Amino acid sequence: MPLDLVLNVVISGVLTGLVYGLMALGLSVIFGVVRVVNFAHGEMMTIAMYAASVLFAALGLDPFVAMLPIAAAFFVFGYALQAGLINPFITRPEHSQFMLLVAVAIIIVNAMLMIFGPDARNVQVGYQLESFELGRLLIDKARLYAAAAAVVATAALFGFFRFTLLGKAIRACSDNYLGAKVVGLDVKRLYALTFGLGAACVAVAGCAMVLLVEVTPSLGPAYTLLAFVIVIVGGLGSMGGALLGGVLIGVSEALAGLFIAPSAKSMFSFGLLILVLLLRPQGLLGRRS
Amino acid sequence: MNRRTFNRNIALVGAAAALSSFGIARAQAQKLRVGVLLPRSGFQGFIGQSCQKGADLAPGVIKEILGVDIELMHADTETNVDTARTRAERLIQEGAHVLVGPFDSGAAAAIAQVAEQRGVPFVINIAAAPQITEQGYKYVFRNFQTAIDIVRNGLDLIGDLFQATNTVPRSAVFMHVNDTFGQAMAKGIGALLPRRTQLPFKIVDSISYDPAAKDLTVEVSKAKASNADFLLLVCRLNDAILLRREMVKQRWDPMGIVSPGSPGMYEEQYFKTLGKLSEYSISNVPWYNPNAKLTRVVEKAFLKHNPKDKLVFHGLNVGFTFEAILVAADAFRRAKSVDPKTLADALRQTNITEKMTLGGPIKFNEKGQVEGIGSACVQNLNLTPTVVLPANAATAKPVFPAPHYKKA
Numbered sequence: 001m002p003l004d005l006v007l008n009v010v011i012s013g014v015l016t017g018l019v020y021g022l023m024a025l026g027l028s029v030i031f032g033v034v035r036v037v038n039f040a041h042g043e044m045m046t047i048a049m050y051a052a053s054v055l056f057a058a059l060g061l062d063p064f065v066a067m068l069p070i071a072a073a074f075f076v077f078g079y080a081l082q083a084g085l086i087n088p089f090i091t092r093p094e095h096s097q098f099m100l101l102v103a104v105a106i107i108i109v110n111a112m113l114m115i116f117g118p119d120a121r122n123v124q125v126g127y128q129l130e131s132f133e134l135g136r137l138l139i140d141k142a143r144l145y146a147a148a149a150a151v152v153a154t155a156a157l158f159g160f161f162r163f164t165l166l167g168k169a170i171r172a173c174s175d176n177y178l179g180a181k182v183v184g185l186d187v188k189r190l191y192a193l194t195f196g197l198g199a200a201c202v203a204v205a206g207c208a209m210v211l212l213v214e215v216t217p218s219l220g221p222a223y224t225l226l227a228f229v230i231v232i233v234g235g236l237g238s239m240g241g242a243l244l245g246g247v248l249i250g251v252s253e254a255l256a257g258l259f260i261a262p263s264a265k266s267m268f269s270f271g272l273l274i275l276v277l278l279l280r281p282q283g284l285l286g287r288r289s
Numbered sequence: 290m291n292r293r294t295f296n297r298n299i300a301l302v303g304a305a306a307a308l309s310s311f312g313i314a315r316a317q318a319q320k321l322r323v324g325v326l327l328p329r330s331g332f333q334g335f336i337g338q339s340c341q342k343g344a345d346l347a348p349g350v351i352k353e354i355l356g357v358d359i360e361l362m363h364a365d366t367e368t369n370v371d372t373a374r375t376r377a378e379r380l381i382q383e384g385a386h387v388l389v390g391p392f393d394s395g396a397a398a399a400i401a402q403v404a405e406q407r408g409v410p411f412v413i414n415i416a417a418a419p420q421i422t423e424q425g426y427k428y429v430f431r432n433f434q435t436a437i438d439i440v441r442n443g444l445d446l447i448g449d450l451f452q453a454t455n456t457v458p459r460s461a462v463f464m465h466v467n468d469t470f471g472q473a474m475a476k477g478i479g480a481l482l483p484r485r486t487q488l489p490f491k492i493v494d495s496i497s498y499d500p501a502a503k504d505l506t507v508e509v510s511k512a513k514a515s516n517a518d519f520l521l522l523v524c525r526l527n528d529a530i531l532l533r534r535e536m537v538k539q540r541w542d543p544m545g546i547v548s549p550g551s552p553g554m555y556e557e558q559y560f561k562t563l564g565k566l567s568e569y570s571i572s573n574v575p576w577y578n579p580n581a582k583l584t585r586v587v588e589k590a591f592l593k594h595n596p597k598d599k600l601v602f603h604g605l606n607v608g609f610t611f612e613a614i615l616v617a618a619d620a621f622r623r624a625k626s627v628d629p630k631t632l633a634d635a636l637r638q639t640n641i642t643e644k645m646t647l648g649g650p651i652k653f654n655e656k657g658q659v660e661g662i663g664s665a666c667v668q669n670l671n672l673t674p675t676v677v678l679p680a681n682a683a684t685a686k687p688v689f690p691a692p693h694y695k696k697a
Contacts, residue, residue: 001514005511119335120334257511
């Protein structure tokens with residue numbers, strides 16, 4: 001097997017994995033703080049992909065430019081969803097939360113089907129078919145930009161949680177719900193902020209993803225599942241874990257496709273999931289509960 | 290009103306209602322209810338919608354040429370075998386006399402089981418897996434080539450293509466979808482290619498992939514690394530688009546992309562999405578005869594229903610879907626009944642010579658399969674699927690090897 005072929009495939013796997021990681025990061029952040037598993041995660045990303053394609057078709061806006069307004073809109077949407085719909089369910093049994101978010105997912109899929117129809121949509125920017133050439137290596141421009149956006153968004157989120165007062169307050173809620181309430185933090189508002197941030201993350205991932213895949217209303221469930229695999233591999237609630245999980249899944253799928261059979265790619269991500277669940281149930285960077 | 294008058298009136302109303310319901314039943318028997326199953330959503334949605342255009346125009350055209358009334362009942366299989374099965378069940382429950390569809394071998398196999406169990410005739414428009422008509426079914430009929438026939442005709446046309454262009458490619462990389470159709474085609478190529486000694490090339494690598502794949506980077510990297518002269522491709526639509534884009538990104542420029550018989554590269558969406566990148570792709574597929582009388586009638590109806598469309602982008606899908614409904618209507622006209630067994634018997638006696646697609650008359654053999662359906666080598670030229678072989682049906686000369694994509 002030629003080395004340049006292996007390297008090309010690995011690079012592509014890493015870049016795709018970073019975008020996967022950003023998508024899963026939103027899920028991880030929401031679960032890490034709010035302790036609610038967002039079963040509408042992939043569907044929310046699909047809305048962002050549609051928003052990017054609509055803005056591109058209507059205004060010719062590059063998805064990387066559209067990222068900012070879409071992320072802002074998603075922040076508001078996420079905040080409203082948590083404040084208006086999910087907060088009342090926080091103290092209810094987990095199956096109620098599960099059913100609530102599954103219902104949200106189904107509503108999103110059907111609403112998109114009604115609005116956009118079943119046809120696939122895409123965005124075709126000038127650099128989408130171009131590659132950077134480094135010796136015998138070819139790096140897909142769109143994929144590289146998407147991965148860079150994922151890294152920047154992750155770094156910004158990490159910085160927010162690490163260095164701002166608001167971020168520290170959210171982390172305090174995540175670490176000790178009762179303690180946070182005792183010291184006077186408005187936990188429900190902080191939950192809503194967190195859900196908003198998670199939704200904004202998904203929006204950025206969706207804008208990057210629309211450059212790599214075509215969007216259809218039925219795309220969501222597959223990405224919800226993928227996000228779950230990634231966060232479980234990386235460690236539910238761990239930001240670094242989400243990114244690491246994304247890269248691991250991206251690279252393992254790419255290498256499995258190269259060395260074994262392309263049609264067996266997804267089998268390997270699930271194989272990796274089982275391995276992690278057996279050997280390190282809390283995930284690679286997750287904390288033992 | 291006294292009791293006697295009241296009872297008499299009630300009796301009259303009852304009798305009238307009963308008679309009118311008989312009347313309705315009689316009127317309904319004059320109409321054939323055709324359940325049309327197509328993948329109008331999901332990853333085959335574009336092709337399903339293209340086939341749907343053939344179904345939509347069928348009642349009007351068939352009324353005109355056969356004088357038969359048809360009522361279509363539509364069902365979306367959502368590109369899902371299980372959904373296809375349940376939708377077929379539902380159509381039968383709702384009173385479909387015949388099922389038609391479903392542009393997919395997996396779905397066709399599932400619907401065939403339902404049709405056979407429920408004893409309702411099923412006319413397949415497009416689906417190539419040979420096993421569908423090898424099960425001894427009594428109610429399943431197919432007016433489309435089997436994978437083996439498609440491959441046989443497709444490989445023969447590849448030989449003709451090389452001869453017509455004076456080219457001698459020595460190697461090919463074979464990429465194919467791993468669904469029922471793709472596996473059947475791969476099996477056919479594995480069986481037939483070694484026997485085609487006149488073909489100068491060998492397959493140096495065989496790569497299967499998921500037709501619903503969202504990323505074909507690895508697959509194309511592998512194919513490129515094989516250094517094959519050309520790409521032999523059995524695809525669907527969305528994956529064909531993904532694959533072509535990935536070839537450009539990876540700067541892989543083989544002599545050409547040739548399909549020995551699969552959908553995708555002649556579809557309107559392929560042209561719309563890829564623009565000039567769609568040029569020179571070749572599909573050796575069952576095709577329609579633009580010069581047939583029936584084609585002209587269908588084309589007129591097609592343009593009436595779809596004023597912004599061109600038949601050439603939907604010819605195969607419209608042609609075979611329309612013909613499947615025509616076959617059912619013709620059997621109904623001769624059977625003069627919607628009784629399933631009588632209809633199935635009439636279907637077995639089908640002999641339609643005035644047809645839209647290439648090849649001999651529509652006649653089912655003892656397995657319910659039409660033999661002698663023709664194929665054409667269709668190349669994308671000037672953003673239009675163009676017949677380039679066989680020479681007697683060609684409207685342009687084949688271009689092979691394809692020019693570098695940047696010069697396209």
